[in-house]
Amino acid sequence: MSKDTTLPDNARHTPISMDGNPTIDERANHCFGCGPANPQGLHLHFTTDTSNPQAITATCHFQLDRMHEGPPGHIHGGIVAALLDEAMSKLNRPLNVLAMTRHMEIDYLRPVPLYKPLVLIGRHLSRPAKADGTPGRKFFHQGEIQLPDGTVLARSKGLFIAIDEKLLAAGLAQTET
Numbered sequence: 001m002s003k004d005t006t007l008p009d010n011a012r013h014t015p016i017s018m019d020g021n022p023t024i025d026e027r028a029n030h031c032f033g034c035g036p037a038n039p040q041g042l043h044l045h046f047t048t049d050t051s052n053p054q055a056i057t058a059t060c061h062f063q064l065d066r067m068h069e070g071p072p073g074h075i076h077g078g079i080v081a082a083l084l085d086e087a088m089s090k091l092n093r094p095l096n097v098l099a100m101t102r103h104m105e106i107d108y109l110r111p112v113p114l115y116k117p118l119v120l121i122g123r124h125l126s127r128p129a130k131a132d133g134t135p136g137r138k139f140f141h142q143g144e145i146q147l148p149d150g151t152v153l154a155r156s157k158g159l160f161i162a163i164d165e166k167l168l169a170a171g172l173a174q175t176e177t
């Protein structure tokens with residue numbers, strides 16, 4: 001019996017159809033947000049919760065220091081954007097899709113402190129169906145940076161567009177040396 005690929009699967013790191021075709025990111029592992037091989041990266045580690053398939057989450061506990069300073073004692077706004085983008089993008093794989101950020105908007109609600117434990121959360125909001133009722137390419141997600149007591153410091157909404165995995169795999173094959 002074939003597996004239902006529309007359901008989230010938190011045991012996997014890539015969509016089923018990508019078996020044997022790791023992404024560029026996975027091969028190099030230099031992703032600025034989560035790649036362990038990037039010495040300048042943020043080294044974020046997420047835990048995904050797919051217990052409610054309609055509202056899956058990705059959560060990361062992190063703390064940054066002066067390397068990422070913007071306003072004195074606080075995280076640079078561009079890094080805040082990178083954190084939120086990363087949290088939202090981490091929802092795509094449990095949803096069994098490869099997708100890239102097409103649009104995101106950010107509310108910078110409070111300055112985000114350095115040297116303090118913080119919580120980064122991505123939440124899947126919706127995947128509107130196409131006109132014919134089949135699953136669409138657009139994934140809407142939300143991201144938040146919170147203090148441990150739940151106070152929200154920054155919030156994002158993002159639109160991610162699913163990429164054709166066959167084209168991606170073909171592109172990777174051409175880059176093999």
Ligand SMILES: CCCCCCCCCCCCCC(=O)SCCNC(=O)CCNC(=O)[C@H](O)C(C)(C)COP(=O)(O)OP(=O)(O)OC[C@H]1O[C@@H](n2cnc3c(N)ncnc32)[C@H](O)[C@@H]1OP(=O)(O)O
Binds near residue numbers: 025102138
């Ligand atoms: C080298 C590549 C490697 C890839 C590895 C991936 C692994 C994962 C990596 C993890 C990365 C982590 C995350 C990162 O940081 S990813 C890094 C940052 N993102 C990028 O670099 C993405 C660059 N953009 C693209 O490549 C293309 O634009 C993509 C592929 C995303 C879509 O191009 P495509 O030509 O296919 O689609 P489209 O442009 O017609 O738009 C699609 C639909 O969206 C609608 N729309 C647009 N704006 C809005 C809006 N504001 N509100 C509502 N809707 C809006 C628009 O009307 C259209 O709708 P419709 O007309 O179809 O109904």
